[in-house]
Amino acid sequence: MHTRILDSDAVAEAADIAEITSAVEDAFGAYQRNDVLMPAKSYIDLPQYNGDFRSMPAYVEAESWDAASIKWVNVHPDNPEKFDLPTVMGTVIYSDPETAFPLALMDGTELTLMRTGAAAGVATDYLAxxxxxxxxxxxxxxxxxxxxxxxxxxxxxxxxxxxDVDDERVNAFIEAHQDEFTVREGSPADAASCDVLSTVTPVEDPIVKREMVGEHTHINAMGADAEGKQEHEVATLKDAKLVIDDYEQCTHSGEINTGWHTGELTDSDIDAEIGEIVTGEKTGREEHDTITVFDSTGLAIQDVAAAHVVYEAAEEQDTGMEFELINPERTQV
Incomplete structure (x- = not known):
């Protein structure tokens, strides 16, 4: 057997965002049914290099597929300036859960982008x-x-x-999508008045005020991934139907973490986890709902789901490169 290696271009080529969104939805449902194994993320802190490593293993048994992977990811803030490398880099090992054979080694940075977007897609489908x-x-x-x-x-x-505060980024985004959509630069208030709002910033002081948000806007709060980060005012979260991806992660480091630590937000303010809505145990948007919010911290099961889609497509399309990582004849015991 061969292991398939997929760099960022190969992952992007094999990644169908609609299929990844569907697979992430499957994973959220499996999580709610306790059909996943997902140990807590582990950290190796390296203060001498101003960085750390994080490992994110998981196994998902969805209704029509099962898969396992581990993502090895770093955060080294000095990389861009000192070494001309990204701050965050990730690698995913995707394995056959029956035999444990490593089916693929793939770029985890591109995969993370896709699975994070897919989580917002799932939430938007149920809540917008x-x-x-x-x-x-x-x-x-x-x-x-x-x-x-x-x-x-x-x-x-x-x-x-x-x-965005960076005009170059705004112009690049507009240029990339102007043939598919009507795209324009605007203010936070302009964005917050839309039918759907996604916030993907690392800020610690809210940039979206309660009065900016439209009467029926659905918000994907994606930026908060550490204690102290906050993109939205607590008042917005209290007024909204509030849906989270994972209780422990969100209360510690998600969009709700600041209000949680001050006591402004409590269990009574959380309406559901996304898995409860996917499985039908709780409802998504209802006729009387106004604002809805999805607090996403990112789960390892999303990486498994995305890796599953990418690997299956890569196999079918013969994307990437095959190599012999393990030779059964030499390692047989």
């Missing part, structure tokens, strides 16, 4: 108004691209408002 046609995105970095791709796969998006 059915005829949502306008999308606001605050933060024009790489994640903005997968947010648009995933959300446009579940709603008939026509107009996009993009917001």
């Amino acid at each position: 108004v059915e005829d949502a046609r306008t999308l606001g995105i605050i933060g024009a970095g790489v994640q903005a691209y997968s947010q648009l791709a995933a959300i446009a796969s579940v709603r008939p998006i026509e107009e996009v408002v993009i917001v």
Whole structure:
């Protein structure tokens, strides 16, 4: 048997965002049914290099597929300036759960972009108004691209408002999508008044005020991934139907973490986990709902789901390169 190696271009080529969104939805459902194994993320801190490593293993038994993977990812803030390398890099080992054979070694950075966008796509499908046609995105970095791709796969998006402090990023985003959508630069208030709003920034002080948010806007709060980060005012979260991906992660480091630590938000403010909505145990958007919010921290099961889709497509299309990582004849015991 051969192991398939997929660099970032090969992952992008094999990644169909609609299929990844569907697989992530499957994974959220499996998580709710306790059909996953997902140990807590582990850290190796390296203060001497101003960085750390993180390992994210998981196994998912969905209704029509099962898969296992581990993502090895780093955060080294000095990389761009000192070594001309990205701050964050990830590698995913995708394995056959029956035999443990490593089926693929793939770029985890591109995969993470896709699975994060897919999570927003799942939440938007359940929580946004059915005829949502306008999308606001605050933060024009790489994640903005997968947010648009995933959300446009579940709603008939026509107009996009993009917001960022970096004009070059804004112009690049507009240029990349102007043939598919009506795309314009706007203010946070312009973006927040759209049918759907995705925020993908690392801020610690809210950039979206309660009064900016439209009457029926669905918000994907994707940026908060550490204690102290916060993109939205607590008042917005309290007024909204609030859906999270994981209780432990969100209360510690998600969008709700700041309000949680001050006591402004409690269990009574959380309406559901996304898995409960996927499985039908709780409802998504209802007729009387106004604002809805999805607090996403990112789960290893999403990486498994995305890796499954990418690997199956790569096999079918013969994308990437095959190599003999393990020779059974030499390692047989």
